[in-house]
Structure formats: structure tokens, C-alpha cells
Amino acid sequence: MVRRFGGGLPSLLLLGVTYGLVEEGLVLQGLTSPHLYDAAGWAPRLFGLNTAYAELNLVYHPVFSVTIPIIVVELLFAGHGERPYLRRGGLITTGAVAVLGALLLRVSIPPSEDPGYILPPFAAALIVTVALLVTAAAFAVRGKHLPPAAPPRALPSPELTGLAAGAAALGFLALIFPFAGADQPFFTHGAWSLLPMAAAALLAAATTVTLRRWSAHPSWTRLHLLAAAIGATVGHTIFGTIANADSWPDRLFLITLAVLMVLSGRRLARRLRADGLHLEPGDARPGVITAPVAG
Numbered sequence: 001m002v003r004r005f006g007g008g009l010p011s012l013l014l015l016g017v018t019y020g021l022v023e024e025g026l027v028l029q030g031l032t033s034p035h036l037y038d039a040a041g042w043a044p045r046l047f048g049l050n051t052a053y054a055e056l057n058l059v060y061h062p063v064f065s066v067t068i069p070i071i072v073v074e075l076l077f078a079g080h081g082e083r084p085y086l087r088r089g090g091l092i093t094t095g096a097v098a099v100l101g102a103l104l105l106r107v108s109i110p111p112s113e114d115p116g117y118i119l120p121p122f123a124a125a126l127i128v129t130v131a132l133l134v135t136a137a138a139f140a141v142r143g144k145h146l147p148p149a150a151p152p153r154a155l156p157s158p159e160l161t162g163l164a165a166g167a168a169a170l171g172f173l174a175l176i177f178p179f180a181g182a183d184q185p186f187f188t189h190g191a192w193s194l195l196p197m198a199a200a201a202l203l204a205a206a207t208t209v210t211l212r213r214w215s216a217h218p219s220w221t222r223l224h225l226l227a228a229a230i231g232a233t234v235g236h237t238i239f240g241t242i243a244n245a246d247s248w249p250d251r252l253f254l255i256t257l258a259v260l261m262v263l264s265g266r267r268l269a270r271r272l273r274a275d276g277l278h279l280e281p282g283d284a285r286p287g288v289i290t291a292p293v294a295g
Contacts (some may be wrong), residue, residue, distance in 0.1 A: 001091070003084045014137050019066060020065075021134070023105070026127055032049060034114075034117070035113070037053070040053075044191060055201065072230075078272075150216070152213050155219045155220060161224045165232040166235030167235060170236070226269060237258040
């Protein structure tokens with residue numbers, strides 16, 4: 001849809017927030033449920049909102065569920081440019097499948113994980129209103145660009161860019177998920193958990209500003225973009241290995257997945273080097289994800 005209406009990265013991230021509001025708020029009811037995933041115990045609830053769970057997912061979905069997969073796909077098929085992915089029939093079919101998938105989640109997970117809880121009408125209306133406003137903002141920012149960021153004097157290598165993105169992803173997830181959880185040994189799930197939440201918000205903001213400045217540097221290439229996407233995904237997988245895997249087969253699977261992502265990223269990097277690395281003039285502006293490969 002972003003490609004169809006001519007939006008860029010800001011539109012993509014905003015529609016990712018809409019996706020998070022719909023899935024987590026309306027479908028799974030996790031933003032407000034007092035029992036689902038024990039999210040209510042991660043941090044103090046505010047007006048019935050699971051604050052830490054909301055902070056986690058309204059950053060997680062725009063970045064990991066939406067933007068990173070699209071960046072990687074558009075690097076793999078850079079010759080496609082910024083044309084729409086689907087014709088009208090394909091877009092309608094995809095929308096119908098998405099609605100059916102949401103209904104499947106709604107009738108399967110909440111009744112088993114939190115039986116009896118129904119999202120209050122006022123909360124549902126509020127979530128729908130915010131989702132509509134965010135969607136309107138996604139359309140409103142198309143074609144608009146933030147003032148150019150001041151580029152740094154020196155740009156890190158793609159490898160260091162990937163390490164930085166991986167560390168940022170790992171740090172954000174660790175601050176929100178375990179530090180705000182009921183089993184966290186350093187913080188209780190009371191008011192102390194607001195500290196790691198604030199640290200995670202600062203880390204997300206600092207990462208956004210840093211990547212924006214780096215992307216304004218004349219030496220920023222597709223390799224840096226790829227490294228940031230792969231690095232963040234590997235950091236995400238390392239976090240899952242440490243915090244969520246319950247057995248050694250699970251850990252081995254996630255470690256293997258991380259290694260495969262790195263190897264796949266290196267293979268794609270070799271292809272990018274062969275096809276031409278640099279973005280076209282002006283394509284490093286905020287709002288443009290990637291550009292067609294030269295030639």
C-alpha cells in the first residue's frame with residue numbers, strides 16, 4: 001500500500017504502528033488484557049493499558065514485522081524499483097487473507113490464553129480512533145521529508161553498522177521484556193520497571209537519530225542499509241535465544257537461524273557489490289527505503 005500511494009519510510013513505520021494497534025489491541029487484546037501473556041505484570045498499568053507491553057509491540061511491529069522485511073526484499077529485488085508489488089486483484093486478495101488471519105488469531109489465542117476477557121467498548125473505540133489517526137498521518141507524510149540531518153564526519157563500516165544495530169535491538173528487547181517482567185531479579189514489576197522502560201525509549205530514539213545521521217553521509221550505501229537490517233534481526237534472534245528458548249533444541253535452532261541470516265546477508269552483500277552499491281542522488285533522504293540498482 002505504501003508503494004501504491006507513493007509513501008516512504010515514515011509512511012511505512014506509521015502503518016506498522018497501525019498494524020501493531022490492530023493486532024495487539026483489537027485482535028489479541030494484549031494491550032489491555034489483565035492476563036494474556038502475563039503482560040499486566042511487566043510494569044504498572046495506566047488507565048487499563050499494559051504499558052511495557054504496549055511500548056514493546058508498538059516499536060517491535062513497525063521495525064521487525066514490517067520495515068526490516070521490506071528493506072531486505074527491496075534489496076533482493078532492487079531492479080523492481082519502487083513500483084507497487086501487486087495489481088488491484090492481488091491487493092484485494094492479500095487484504096482478505098489478512099482479515100481472515102486476524103479472525104483466526106482472535107478465535108484461537110485469546111479464548112485459550114485469557115478466557116472470558118472481552119475488550120471494553122471504550123478501549124476498542126479508542127484503539128480504532130488512534131489507528132485511524134496514525135493511518136491518516138501515514139498518508140499525510142507521503143512525499144514530505146524531514147530537514148536533512150547533519151551527517152557525521154566519519155561513517156562506520158557496514159560491519160560496525162550491523163553490530164551497532166544488533167546491539168541496539170538486543171538492548172531494546174532486553175530492557176522491555178525481561179527487565180519489566182515479573183521474574184526480573186534486578187527490578188520488581190512495580191514502579192522500578194519504569195526505569196528500564198525509559199531507558200528503552202531513549203535507546204530507540206538515539207538509534208533513530210544515529211541511523212538518520214549516518215544515512216545522510218555521502219558514503220552511505222546499500223551495504224550499510226543491509227547490515228543494519230541483518231544486524232537488528234540477528235540481535236533480535238540472540239535475545240530470543242537468551243530470554244525465550246526453553247530447551248537446547250530451541251537454542252540450537254535459533255543459533256542456526258542467526259548464522260544463516262549472517263551468511264545470507266554476506267551473499268546478498270556480494271551481489272550488491274557486483275551490481276552497484278551506492279544509492280542514486282537524493283535516495284538517502286528520510287522517506288526513501290532503497291533505489292533501483294544502477295543498470
